[in-house]
Amino acid sequence: SYVLTQPPSMSVAPGQTARIPCGGNNIGIKTVHWYQQKPGQAPVLVINDDSDRPSGIPDRISGSNSGNTATLTISRVEAGDEADYFCQVWDTGSDHNDHQGVFGGGTKLTVL
Amino acid sequence: EVQLVATGGALIQPGGSLRLSCVASGFSVTSNYMSWVRQAPGKGLEWASLIYSGGSTYYADSAKGRFTISRDTSKNTVHLQMNSLRAEDTALYYCARVRVTGSYFSLDYWGQGTLVTVSS
Numbered sequence: 001s002y003v004l005t006q007p008p009s010m011s012v013a014p015g016q017t018a019r020i021p022c023g024g025n026n027i028g029i030k031t032v033h034w035y036q037q038k039p040g041q042a043p044v045l046v047i048n049d050d051s052d053r054p055s056g057i058p059d060r061i062s063g064s065n066s067g068n069t070a071t072l073t074i075s076r077v078e079a080g081d082e083a084d085y086f087c088q089v090w091d092t093g094s095d096h097n098d099h100q101g102v103f104g105g106g107t108k109l110t111v112l
Numbered sequence: 113e114v115q116l117v118a119t120g121g122a123l124i125q126p127g128g129s130l131r132l133s134c135v136a137s138g139f140s141v142t143s144n145y146m147s148w149v150r151q152a153p154g155k156g157l158e159w160a161s162l163i164y165s166g167g168s169t170y171y172a173d174s175a176k177g178r179f180t181i182s183r184d185t186s187k188n189t190v191h192l193q194m195n196s197l198r199a200e201d202t203a204l205y206y207c208a209r210v211r212v213t214g215s216y217f218s219l220d221y222w223g224q225g226t227l228v229t230v231s232s
Binding site for chain 1: 147149156157158159162170172173206211213216217218219220222223224225
């Protein structure tokens with residue numbers, strides 16, 4: 001089964017840029033989605049289809065995907081960005097008939 | 113306004129069964145793909161199941177043969193029937209609407225989750 005790898009934690013100072021990686025075998029040919037989850041809350045979609053922002057998501061948040069790494073970038077980090085971030089793809093399996101959702105283990109972003 | 117309200121979570125003994133429900137408002141569950149995602153206490157997200165608008169269903173390997181996803185069109189509700197429950201099924205279960213853009217699926221609206229605890 002397909003595996004997505006994220007660093008468990010990252011920290012960044014306010015106003016700086018956070019780049020959260022999501023590694024996977026040839027992930028560049030897959031479509032990656034990113035979710036933000038704050039304590040006690042349900043996840044929120046922040047990036048869909050590698051780099052699209054849903055309505056209401058600030059343009060400080062962006063996504064990219066190439067090779068073996070997808071990246072969520074948060075510019076001008078604010079205290080309110082402190083959360084867990086999860087990358088996600090769909091895997092069709094070896095016979096391409098299955099459809100399995102795969103999440104990365106999540107990265108806890110701490111704003112110093 | 114799109115809303116998802118998940119119910120049905122409980123404390124259940126190993127080997128038992130439980131049916132979770134997710135009532136949707138603001139859209140039709142039969143016109144959309146729907147999914148269940150779970151999160152064990154203090155852990156990450158784990159995808160569990162997906163149902164297409166056409167009715168095709170898909171399951172995580174950990175759920176195959178034990179979980180069944182279905183829809184009740186009259187109540188605009190999605191269900192997750194869970195049988196042969198194990199301690200490792202203990203988690204907060206979220207239902208989510210699947211946003212389809214071309215051939216890409218993302219989970220654009222999530223319910224608040226319902227807690228399933230499997231323990232004797």
